[in-house]
């Protein structure tokens with residue numbers, strides 16, 4: 001059942017594992033959940049990525 005009451009609560013912030021680009025001056029990163037490779041490369045500059053944890057809005 002979907003319902004809308006006009007109020008939208010912000011999603012909770014959770015510690016989320018992410019891949020972060022190691023390239024200098026590159027802000028590329030992506031959620032680990034959204035990657036399908038064991039060691040993805042940066043979608044922006046194709047550099048190696050390292051695992052990090054970030055506090056991000058939770059995705060249901």
Ligand SMILES: [Zn+2]
Nearest residue numbers: 021026042045
């Ligand atoms: Zn990069």
